[in-house]
Amino acid sequence: xxxxxFDKVKxxxxxxxxxxxxxxxxxxxxxxxxxxxxxxxxxxxxxxxIIEMLIHKILSYDLSQTLDxxxxxxxxxxxxxxxxxxLERNDYREEGY
Numbered sequence: 567x568x569x570x571x572f573d574k575v576k577x578x579x580x581x582x583x584x585x586x587x588x589x590x591x592x593x594x595x596x597x598x599x600x601x602x603x604x605x606x607x608x609x610x611x612x613x614x615x616i617i618e619m620l621i622h623k624i625l626s627y628d629l630s631q632t633l634d635x636x637x638x639x640x641x642x643x644x645x646x647x648x649x650x651x652x653l654e655r656n657d658y659r660e661e662g663y
Contacts, residue, residue: 571592575624579624589624
């Protein structure tokens, strides 16, 4: 899914409208869910606003700044370690160490 999404975003940025709509269709369940969390008379406007925002984000997203899988794992591991360290420090403080 991730590789397909990357390729579709790239194609959409190059003007491929079909790729753009494939991405939007992939997010349709989330859009529909967000739409149903508003008043009935605002649902169509909310859906339209979300789709417009999604199109803008797709077309303006900088693909050159996207992490590859190994960089993502390293970043995620560092963040996980930092959270674990904070949790451990808080546990020691609560226990009086």
